Amino acid sequence: MTDTNGPLIIIGGHEDKEGDRAILAEVARRVAGGRLVIATVASRKPEGYFDAYREAMAPLGVTDLVELYLDSRDDAFDPAQGVLIEGATGVFFSGGDQQRIADMIRGTPVEQQLRRLRARGGVIAGTSAGASMMGTTMMVGGASEQSHRIGDLRMTEGLGLIQGVIIDQHFAERGRIGRLLGAVAAHPEAIGIGIDEDTAIVVEDGGFSVIGDGAVTIVDASGASLPDRGASGTLSIRDVRLHLLSEGNVFDLAGRIVDPRAAAA
Amino acid sequence: MTDTNGPLIIIGGHEDKEGDRAILAEVARRVAGGRLVIATVASRKPEGYFDAYREAMAPLGVTDLVELYLDSRDDAFDPAQGVLIEGATGVFFSGGDQQRIADMIRGTPVEQQLRRLRARGGVIAGTSAGASMMGTTMMVGGASEQSHRIGDLRMTEGLGLIQGVIIDQHFAERGRIGRLLGAVAAHPEAIGIGIDEDTAIVVEDGGFSVIGDGAVTIVDASGASLPDRGASGTLSIRDVRLHLLSEGNVFDLAGRIVDPRAAAA
Numbered sequence: 001m002t003d004t005n006g007p008l009i010i011i012g013g014h015e016d017k018e019g020d021r022a023i024l025a026e027v028a029r030r031v032a033g034g035r036l037v038i039a040t041v042a043s044r045k046p047e048g049y050f051d052a053y054r055e056a057m058a059p060l061g062v063t064d065l066v067e068l069y070l071d072s073r074d075d076a077f078d079p080a081q082g083v084l085i086e087g088a089t090g091v092f093f094s095g096g097d098q099q100r101i102a103d104m105i106r107g108t109p110v111e112q113q114l115r116r117l118r119a120r121g122g123v124i125a126g127t128s129a130g131a132s133m134m135g136t137t138m139m140v141g142g143a144s145e146q147s148h149r150i151g152d153l154r155m156t157e158g159l160g161l162i163q164g165v166i167i168d169q170h171f172a173e174r175g176r177i178g179r180l181l182g183a184v185a186a187h188p189e190a191i192g193i194g195i196d197e198d199t200a201i202v203v204e205d206g207g208f209s210v211i212g213d214g215a216v217t218i219v220d221a222s223g224a225s226l227p228d229r230g231a232s233g234t235l236s237i238r239d240v241r242l243h244l245l246s247e248g249n250v251f252d253l254a255g256r257i258v259d260p261r262a263a264a265a
Numbered sequence: 266m267t268d269t270n271g272p273l274i275i276i277g278g279h280e281d282k283e284g285d286r287a288i289l290a291e292v293a294r295r296v297a298g299g300r301l302v303i304a305t306v307a308s309r310k311p312e313g314y315f316d317a318y319r320e321a322m323a324p325l326g327v328t329d330l331v332e333l334y335l336d337s338r339d340d341a342f343d344p345a346q347g348v349l350i351e352g353a354t355g356v357f358f359s360g361g362d363q364q365r366i367a368d369m370i371r372g373t374p375v376e377q378q379l380r381r382l383r384a385r386g387g388v389i390a391g392t393s394a395g396a397s398m399m400g401t402t403m404m405v406g407g408a409s410e411q412s413h414r415i416g417d418l419r420m421t422e423g424l425g426l427i428q429g430v431i432i433d434q435h436f437a438e439r440g441r442i443g444r445l446l447g448a449v450a451a452h453p454e455a456i457g458i459g460i461d462e463d464t465a466i467v468v469e470d471g472g473f474s475v476i477g478d479g480a481v482t483i484v485d486a487s488g489a490s491l492p493d494r495g496a497s498g499t500l501s502i503r504d505v506r507l508h509l510l511s512e513g514n515v516f517d518l519a520g521r522i523v524d525p526r527a528a529a530a
Contacts, residue, residue: 144440145437145438145439145440146437146438146461146479147436147437147461147479147480147482147509147511148480148509171412172410172411172412172440172442172443173410173411173440174410174440175410175437175438175439175440175442177437177440177442177482178437178480181507181509196411196412210495212497213497213499214411214412214497214499215412215413215443215499215500215501217412217442219507225523228511229511230475230510230511230512230513230514231511231512231513232477232478232479232511232512234478234479234480234511234512235480235509235511236480236509236510236511236514237508237509238508238509238510238523238524239506239508240506240507240508240509241504241505241506241507242446242484242505242506242507243502243503243504243505244412244413244446244500244501244502244503244505245495245501245503246412246493246494246495246496246497246499246500246501247495247496247497247499248495248496249495249501258490258503259503
């Protein structure tokens, strides 16, 4: 279900940058003294992002940082950009618009460089839009703080660094359970993963563990009823399995079960 | 699980008062030409509530409206208040603070009058705080728009007009799935019912049907793992059953299943 390569660190946005920085410390640990590329591609106005991460990462021992920005898709074919990733042990995607990441990178040499980085054990991290784009299928748009109305959600292709999941972010803070249920109702073969702010999943070896302050909500519609729309157009679906995970929990993606290690112990 | 008496109409707040008024029309239908008591007890400043409902109900044919307000718990022992309900076919609780409703009414003659009203087939409706107080156990406080931290939620006794459920309101709009999961994690014998704005459940004959614009979210933790707290204090729980219902869906409370009528057809 996942590649057997370097880890992914998928962050729900607003990771702490001034306090204990638990999530960025995990990124630093995985970068292991190497170079970290800060990819600000998600934003049309990337000014400030790179400096913020440089300041936040320095006390964590990550001092070799470079920025990857693409003004246009053409830039992703510029060999100079690929070189940035070639020399790195990690890439961190900052927030913005997940569609912009996919538009700039899918099918370009930069995407190939990302896959090569992982194949040699490098880490790819992403926060907010940088989290959503990790999946094969990603949400763009979709309302917050309302129950899902059928037809309200647009799904497109992400970078596919992790298969079989649909990721949402700023999850509890923006009241997004409605749209994630809408997404898995339309794609019941995918596991819905909603990640709170200052919370992350570390994906490796076919599963993930949770770190950070909030929760990770899993919605599994593989055994659910066919979705249905009421007279109001609002989604109706029954028998969705829901798990709420917090720091230290482990989820097995293939088995769709929580804490197989704990259960085996 | 519910009394075999008059219906309850439990509304998630902000029911439409100017458009098609689908929910208020259902209240009007159940009041059936009789008197409707508007109980503004939930609010410390009830001015305006009664007039708003008088204006909204008049075009629906409900013109015999009286207001029930209690300045203090002592007022609930005043025989004049009980007389208001004696002559009515329905009582409608407006919004405010569910704790105030319980404090003013529990164990008083007004509560007895409410039970007598139901026993003779009358309807009790409530919106927002007037919805939360219907259960035996009700939430007061509890954060919106964040995942639940163990210890963050206070539960107290409601009026107990419906047993075995915990009701939350303004559900999708205020991102309250976190606190409802916290409530059922602590009370797994109860069914959690989260009602969106301009949406209601009509409870009768041991079940309920959904009316209105949004969704009703059911969380059933009866088969879930024991709740656990991570290092962050954030709730962890697995194998919660979730149903999302919309207009026309029917839920059987004793069997904890959706649409038994549809399944039997």
